[in-house]
Amino acid sequence: MLxxxxxxxxxxxxxxxxxxxxxxxxxxxxxxxxxxxxxxxNIVHIGMLVPEAxxxxxxxxxxxxxxxxxxxxxxxSDRFSYVILEEQDLVEGTVEEITIEGVADVIEKLPRxxxxxxxxxxxxxxxxxxxxxxxxxxxxxxxPDIDFCECYMDPxxxxxxLTPDQKLRxxxxxxxxxxxxxxxxxxxxxxxFAIDQTGDLAVLLRENGYELRQITECDTYEDFLALAEAExxxxxxxxxxxxxxxxxxxxxRAHLYLPQCFGYExxxxxxxxxxxxxxLPAFDAEAGVAAAEAALAETKTLVGDAPIAIDGTVxxxxxxxxxxxxxxxxxxxxxxxxxxxxxxxxxxxWLQHNxxxxxxxxTIQVKARVLPRGGGEKVLAxxxxxxxxxxxxxxxxxxxGAGLWGFDGICRLCALMRQAFLEExxxxxxxxxxxxxxxxCV
Amino acid sequence: xxxxxxxxxxxxxxxxxxxxxxYELGGMVVIHDPSGCxxxxxxxxxxRWYDQDSLIFISGLSQIDAIMGNDDKLIHDVVTAxxxxxPRFIALVRSPIPYMNGTxxxxxxxxxxxxxxxxxxxxxxxxxxDYVIGAGEALAEIARRFxxxxxxxxxxxxxxxxxxxLDFAGKGSVDSLHRILEEGGWTVRSCWAMGDDLDALAxxxxxxxxxxxxSVGLAAAKVLRERFGTPYxxxxxxxxxxxxxxxxxxxxxxxxxNEVSCIDRPQFPDGKTVTLIGEPVTMGSLASAIAQEYRCNxxxxxxxxxxxxxxxxxxxxxxxxxxxxAALQRAEIVVADPIxxxxxxxxxxxxxxxxxxxxxRCYQKTMKNLMELFH
Numbered sequence: 165m166l167x168x169x170x171x172x173x174x175x176x177x178x179x180x181x182x183x184x185x186x187x188x189x190x191x192x193x194x195x196x197x198x199x200x201x202x203x204x205x206n207i208v209h210i211g212m213l214v215p216e217a218x219x220x221x222x223x224x225x226x227x228x229x230x231x232x233x234x235x236x237x238x239x240x241s242d243r244f245s246y247v248i249l250e251e252q253d254l255v256e257g258t259v260e261e262i263t264i265e266g267v268a269d270v271i272e273k274l275p276r277x278x279x280x281x282x283x284x285x286x287x288x289x290x291x292x293x294x295x296x297x298x299x300x301x302x303x304x305x306x307x308p309d310i311d312f313c314e315c316y317m318d319p320x321x322x323x324x325x326l327t328p329d330q331k332l333r334x335x336x337x338x339x340x341x342x343x344x345x346x347x348x349x350x351x352x353x354x355x356x357f358a359i360d361q362t363g364d365l366a367v368l369l370r371e372n373g374y375e376l377r378q379i380t381e382c383d384t385y386e387d388f389l390a391l392a393e394a395e396x397x398x399x400x401x402x403x404x405x406x407x408x409x410x411x412x413x414x415x416x417r418a419h420l421y422l423p424q425c426f427g428y429e430x431x432x433x434x435x436x437x438x439x440x441x442x443x444l445p446a447f448d449a450e451a452g453v454a455a456a457e458a459a460l461a462e463t464k465t466l467v468g469d470a471p472i473a474i475d476g477t478v479x480x481x482x483x484x485x486x487x488x489x490x491x492x493x494x495x496x497x498x499x500x501x502x503x504x505x506x507x508x509x510x511x512x513x514w515l516q517h518n519x520x521x522x523x524x525x526x527t528i529q530v531k532a533r534v535l536p537r538g539g540g541e542k543v544l545a546x547x548x549x550x551x552x553x554x555x556x557x558x559x560x561x562x563x564x565g566a567g568l569w570g571f572d573g574i575c576r577l578c579a580l581m582r583q584a585f586l587e588e589x590x591x592x593x594x595x596x597x598x599x600x601x602x603x604x605c606v
Numbered sequence: 607x608x609x610x611x612x613x614x615x616x617x618x619x620x621x622x623x624x625x626x627x628x629y630e631l632g633g634m635v636v637i638h639d640p641s642g643c644x645x646x647x648x649x650x651x652x653x654r655w656y657d658q659d660s661l662i663f664i665s666g667l668s669q670i671d672a673i674m675g676n677d678d679k680l681i682h683d684v685v686t687a688x689x690x691x692x693p694r695f696i697a698l699v700r701s702p703i704p705y706m707n708g709t710x711x712x713x714x715x716x717x718x719x720x721x722x723x724x725x726x727x728x729x730x731x732x733x734x735x736d737y738v739i740g741a742g743e744a745l746a747e748i749a750r751r752f753x754x755x756x757x758x759x760x761x762x763x764x765x766x767x768x769x770x771x772l773d774f775a776g777k778g779s780v781d782s783l784h785r786i787l788e789e790g791g792w793t794v795r796s797c798w799a800m801g802d803d804l805d806a807l808a809x810x811x812x813x814x815x816x817x818x819x820x821s822v823g824l825a826a827a828k829v830l831r832e833r834f835g836t837p838y839x840x841x842x843x844x845x846x847x848x849x850x851x852x853x854x855x856x857x858x859x860x861x862x863x864n865e866v867s868c869i870d871r872p873q874f875p876d877g878k879t880v881t882l883i884g885e886p887v888t889m890g891s892l893a894s895a896i897a898q899e900y901r902c903n904x905x906x907x908x909x910x911x912x913x914x915x916x917x918x919x920x921x922x923x924x925x926x927x928x929x930x931x932a933a934l935q936r937a938e939i940v941v942a943d944p945i946x947x948x949x950x951x952x953x954x955x956x957x958x959x960x961x962x963x964x965x966x967r968c969y970q971k972t973m974k975n976l977m978e979l980f981h
Contacts, residue, residue: 194687196663196666200655202645224732224733224734225733225734226620227646228616229618229966236615237967241613245610245613246610246616248616249702274612320703322640323669530663596649
């Protein structure tokens with residue numbers, strides 16, 4: 165039974181019309197609430213994409229538990245090990261030693277040496293000024309048959325620099341070694357979800373004889389290493405961009421960032437960028453636009469004026485999606501987000517001028533815990549957080565843009581919206597599960 | 607190496623323990639942490655998060671604030687939130703980085719209390735101890751600060767101490783505890799801390815006896831003993847052990863002496879031994895119940911920090927996966943969280959007993975009500 169706190173609070177500071185919102189931070193950075201919505205991938209889920217790799221974390225118990233149980237819930241405990249740091253390590257300056265000896269001990273306890281070890285050091289290593297290169301030098305010396313991958317779980321750094329997620333999407337591909345380029349091969353880096361085979365990007369490559377390689381399709385470590393054979397690297401997910409660019413440079417290849425987005429002109433521009441890079445004819449967007457328009461019209465006919473709420477976990481471009489839907493007559497009432505991505509600056513300003521009453525609603529602000537969730541009206545939520553905050557069973561159960569790309573991505577999202585509008589889902593069962601798309605024992 | 611773990615889980619840590627203990631009391635818990643503590647807690651350690659509001663937040667500590675010792679931001683953010691949400695109290699909880707850099711939480715708590723007028727206190731966690739320590743200290747602080755002075759005792763009344771979903775996640779556990787006590791002729795004055803609010807706990811000084819049903823309740827029992835002279839009995843009413851516990855409650859009410867009943871376990875000269883792994887009070891009580899019901903030996907392997915005086919002869923403290931694995935080599939019949947199967951030798955008769963504080967929600971659908979195990 166739902167038990168709500170009855171403290172009456174105003175929405176001030178937690179809800180704001182887009183017209184009055186600041187860019188890029190519409191809400192003050194204060195205490196943070198965490199909604200029971202966990203479908204987005206964390207560093208454990210992402211790391212598990214490297215086949216035959218063992219993740220080993222070295223940190224304090226409290227930080228450890230979340231990552232251990234992430235692995236357990238995805239039935240991957242056998243690929244996850246750890247070493248516990250205690251107070252004495254901080255006082256006696258033995259963090260480096262316990263890290264080296266602990267990791268070595270774990271490796272020796274494994275049934276066989278893994279092809280790669282993804283070693284995660286943490287905030288404590290950073291603050292204690294640990295000699296991280298020394299740790300890896302020692303481990304590489306002891307285990308020359310294992311590739312060590314330098315990973316970090318140091319969220320204390322994320323407000324002033326890269327997030328652990330961004331660093332991991334760089335680190336895991338640093339395992340790739342230079343290989344000769346294989347003609348007509350393109351590799352996608354840093355995405356958790358395979359790009360849909362029907363997506364314009366995949367279609368363009370396939371129709372021109374290119375093979376698209378993705379980590380999601382790698383079954384073995386050898387498959388993974390073969391990702392390096394591409395003549396061109398792509399990334400489409402914002403958190404992947406930095407690592408993909410760095411690794412492409414290291415491997416001596418070109419990299420294109422072709423983000424998942426909703427603007428027709430932007431999609432066309434990305435496809436033309438890819439065509440240019442591969443010396444292909446210019447892309448004709450006419451059919452794609454027509455298909456997207458038809459899908460949007462069909463969806464509008466079904467959904468009508470029902471209110472729609474979107475959240476920032478469903479897709480990297482929640483404001484772009486809001487704009488697309490508003491441009492096509494949908495009644496978008498709110499977007500749940502806590503910051504505005506630099507990629508959405510134009511969409512934000514468009515919304516300020518063209519949909520000034522659209523509400524931006526914080527998800528981590530403390531009032532998000534106690535403000536009313538949902539009302540009597542049927543709300544179509546696009547995303548898990550929107551579903552929880554709106555208390556609706558009608559929602560698109562998707563995170564991080566999934567494999568959607570281009571005009572086809574718009575068509576597929578419209579289909580998901582239509583399905584969501586017609587079929588109730590069990591929100592309480594679905595949204596607390598971690599890592600949508602991964603196995604879940606919950 | 608005892609601190610390296612190949613495959614099994616780790617127990618809920620002290621930070622989550624505090625949150626779990628204080629969840630239903632109307633306060634605001636602030637974990638001074640960059641990120642992750644709240645998500646770990648509400649995902650894996652808290653079964654109530656989806657359905658029941660509680661004001662538990664993180665501070666979002668940044669690198670620059672940690673380095674520069676910018677406590678003003680924490681104070682400002684807590685005061686701002688408290689003025690909006692008006693909690694009954696504010697509890698500050700520490701994660702590893704503020705522990706390492708020596709943040710003065712006692713001073714910060716005084717400042718916040720002065721500014722808001724809301725009782726504010728610090729629970730000295732650091733993310734490096736288990737939940738029993740954090741939850742225990744949180745309940746002890748409630749006992750120190752909020753239980754009203756009382757010189758009168760309510761005859762045949764009892765407080766239940768140490769009730770959190772971390773040890774009592776099985777459906778209907780709290781109802782079962784109440785029912786068993788009431789059937790034994792006792793009135794439950796307060797339950798620390800599920801199902802009762804802070805006002806109910808404030809009346810705990812009037813109880814004749816305290817029943818410590820998990821080691822989480824022990825620190826509060828000691829405070830209540832000191833403040834009100836209330837004797838405590840340690841044990842969980844499970845199966846045949848319930849009668850032993852009821853007798854101990856009667857004795858404690860009469861003599862005013864404390865009793866640790868969960869170590870009261872019959873021994874048999876031969877036969878197989880049942881090995882239980884987990885929290886010492888609940889598992890010790892279950893071991894006693896098994897020994898009585900099946901006339902066999904039963905022993906407890908305790909992987910938690912608080913065990914002094916809570917283990918019977920033959921019970922063992924185990925450290926880490928290595929310690930557990932070594933102890934299980936000699937086991938015949940095991941009752942433990944299913945994750946322990948991963949390090950159990952083949953051929954051992956293993957009975958699953960999911961423990962929220964170990965496997966989180968992995969086995970939530972098969973979580974058992976300890977008090978109804980023999981029904």
